[in-house]
Amino acid sequence: MAFLLTTCCTLTAIAALIFANRLYALYRNYLSARSLNIPIIIRLESWQDPIWMLFGPKVRSLLSRIGLWESTAIDYTTIGWSQFDRFASHAKHGSAFALVTPFKTNIMISDVDAAREMFKNWRVWIKNPDLYGMFNAYGKNVNSVNGDDWPRHRKVTAPAFKEANSRLVWKATTKQVHSMVQKWMAEDEITLRGLRGDTEKIAMHVLMSAAFGKEYDFDTGVKVVEPGRIVSFGEAMHTCIGSLSIMLVPVIFAAAKLPSVFIPSGLKRLQVAVQEVRRFLKDAVDAELDALRNGMAPKDNIISTLVRANEEEKNGEQGKRLALTDDELYGNLFIFNMAGHETTSSSLSYAIPLLATYPDIQNWVRAEVDAVFADIGTEDYSEIFPLLVRTLALMYETQRFFSAIPMHPKYTGDRPQVLKLNGTETVIPPETFVSINYNAVHFDPAVWGSDVDEFRPSRWIKSAGQPGKEQFATPDGAEFVGWSSGPRACPGKRFSQVEFVAAIARLLRECDVQPARAKGESMVQAIERLRFKTFDVEHFISLKVKDPDTAGIVCVKRTNV
Ligand code: HEM
Structure with missing residues (x-):
């Protein structure tokens, strides 16, 4: 007692x-x-x-x-x-x-000028090392470093996002989405949960192809456990980048040093995943180094370009070498997978139900897709992608409503910094966050107009005209920061746009997307229910629909093509 x-x-x-x-x-x-x-x-x-x-x-x-x-x-x-x-x-x-x-x-x-100032002065407005340290599970990377380290990382990693890589993204996405649509057309309903799972699978498979040169079948895909492995790479990666476990990765790394008997069983699965991903990244880098040593030609995928750019740096002029260490290479490969996975799949997972709830928007986008493919008569990425501006507009408008990143925290570091706040030059104390509120920037009615709360992709089209002959433009006076801005803007912006546009174009060429109707429900009611459920989200580390099992879509094969 x-x-x-x-x-x-x-x-x-x-x-x-x-x-x-x-x-x-x-x-x-x-x-x-x-x-x-x-x-x-x-x-x-x-x-x-x-x-x-x-x-x-x-x-x-x-x-x-x-x-x-x-x-x-x-x-x-x-x-x-x-x-x-x-x-x-x-x-x-x-x-x-x-x-x-x-x-x-x-x-x-929410002030765009102050945001611009911070984006531009990336040396002054740094990334908080503790916050971004969370992403260093496999090594420091372009997303987490500050100061002179950042140009070093960016120089070696930037070539990986060249146009030739976009071509791979386009091809892989088109193939994957075709298989996904075949599956969807055979199903009575694709719930919002199923839809999210499938778009995540698409993003993962596209990354495997465009980043590592590995081709996977949509249905069996990265679930396949390769010889000598404990779990499939896909599962290991998914566990590691699952929104919650990233926070646990440092704990698992610390735990990995303990004898296994001291590790709680729940953490063991994560521990295996972390180790398997590391093995995969190391094997992929080693294979590319072997290919280089054996005189094989470079490929357009990310790992080939990255490893070779790094080797070139190692051989660079003495004193100017910017090469990344092995851990930094793994760290960057991991962050590309992480950054490129949930963001793009999230955009698709909102855009598709929105197309079902706004049939007029779906028809408007499809008119462009049909016109462009009929005109061009080829599947070639470089000719088609620039013309699909309505499809791209759909992505921007979806991102405006469902930003993967709600705010962008900049940090003063260990010294005070000056910034214009509410029109006055203000001294911001050391160790303070200044966060650009993406949602506020994208919903300021003074900038975006009185219809700011209306989902209207056509706001991104400069002058409406014939489908396939229009031009894309940010609305006058507005700044869209969904992919960040300035020197540290997202290097995967084009990658994600190509993936999104290829996915929607393929989907709309093959089928009509409609809300799934419950028994006795009218189409109007079904549209309302799906719209409500799609907008009813929660942001628990990442943005998710709250109730993904009680609404969904159906895919109806197009007969008029
Ligand atoms: C819809 C898709 C995407 C969105 C909305 C998005 C958004 C962003 C944003 C807002 C940032 C700045 C974050 C920060 O500084 O804290 C960022 C940075 C970054 N993104 Fe993306 N991203 C997307 C897709 C991708 C893809 C596909 C990749 C790679 C394959 C990628 C790789 C990166 C990297 C490496 C950074 C760090 C850049 C640096 O600090 O220099 N992103 N992204």
């Missing part, structure tokens, strides 16, 4: 100490934020707290069930809060306001 009492008292004392410590940190951050002269919003929790990130949604839903949390209120403590808020908080508080928590202060901005 006495032991129980002592344990209880000790735990209560520890909890009280943690709480007091947090309150003190909150007070200190508040004092510092006051000097900014911008509105302040105070919260006890933040997405910067990994424990809250994992358990916050559960705690919130529990609290709202017992009436202690207003479930419709914007809580500002998750990374995805702006998905629901769009421009509302900035309309109320101005183009900059500070979220003050016991963690680091996070200044949210």
Whole structure:
């Protein structure tokens, strides 16, 4: 009994100490934020707290069930809060306001000029090393480094995204989507969950082809366990880049050094996945080095270009060598897979149900696809892709509504930095986040017009005309930052656009996408249900539909072609 009492008292004392410590940190951050002269919003929790990130949604839903949390209120403590808020908080508080928590202060901005300034000065506005360190599971990479390291990584990795690689992306996507559509046409309903799973598979297979030169069949695909392997590469990769496990990777790496008996069984599966992916990356790099030594010609895939660009650097002029280490090579290959997997598949997984709920938009995009393929009379990427501007517009509009990245956290580092906030040059204290609120930038009615909340891909077409003869353009005065901007903008932008456009073009050439109807439901009701479910999302590390099993689409073979 006495032991129980002592344990209880000790735990209560520890909890009280943690709480007091947090309150003190909150007070200190508040004092510092006051000097900014911008509105302040105070919260006890933040997405910067990994424990809250994992358990916050559960705690919130529990609290709202017992009436202690207003479930419709914007809580500002998750990374995805702006998905629901769009421009509302900035309309109320101005183009900059500070979220003050016991963690680091996070200044949210919607001002495009300030964003541009930060994108341009990437040496000053750095990536927070702790936050981006999460992506270093296999080695530092172009996404995680700062300072002089970044041009070194970018120089060696950039050639991998050449046009010849886009051709591979186009070909692989077309082939994969054709198989997917055949499967879909034989199914009574493809639920939103099934649809997401299939678009993830597409993204994974396209990456395997365009990055590693490995061709997989859509149905059996990367599930195949190769000789000498414990799990299939696809499964291992999926486990590693699954949104939650990336946070666990550092833990697994630390655990890997312990004797297996000390590792909890739940972590063992992740541990195997991490080790298998490393083996795969190493084998792929070794195979390419062998090919180079044996005088074989380079291929257009990412690994061939990357390994060879790196070897060239190693042989570069003394003192100017920018070559990456082996770990850095693996780190970059891993980050390409990670960055290129969920982002593009997510865009497709929203665009396809949206086409089913807006039949007029589907017909508008299809008119272009049909016209272009009829005119060109070839399947050639370089001729067709530039003409499919409506299809690309569909991607931009989908990204505007369902941004894979809700905010872009920039960081001051260990010294103060100056930035214009709400029109005034302001000194931002060291160790402060300044986050570009992507959703607010993309939903500012003053910039995008009074129909900002309407899903309208045609806003991206410069001057409407004959399908296949139009031009793509960002709306006047607007800045679209979905792929980031400036020198550190996404190097995979073209890759993802080619994949998206190839996928939608193939889909619409083969079938008509319609909402799946429940028994007794009219088409109008089915459209409404699908639309509601598609927009009803949650952002728990990545953006997902909340209820993916209660709505879906059907694929009806086209008869008029
Ligand atoms: C719809 C698809 C995509 C979207 C919306 C997207 C968006 C972004 C954004 C917003 C950033 C900046 C992130 C930050 O600095 O924290 C970024 C960076 C990056 N993306 Fe993408 N991306 C997409 C597809 C891809 C693909 C297909 C690849 C590679 C195959 C890729 C590779 C990268 C890399 C390596 C970086 C880091 C660049 C650097 O810091 O220099 N992305 N992406």
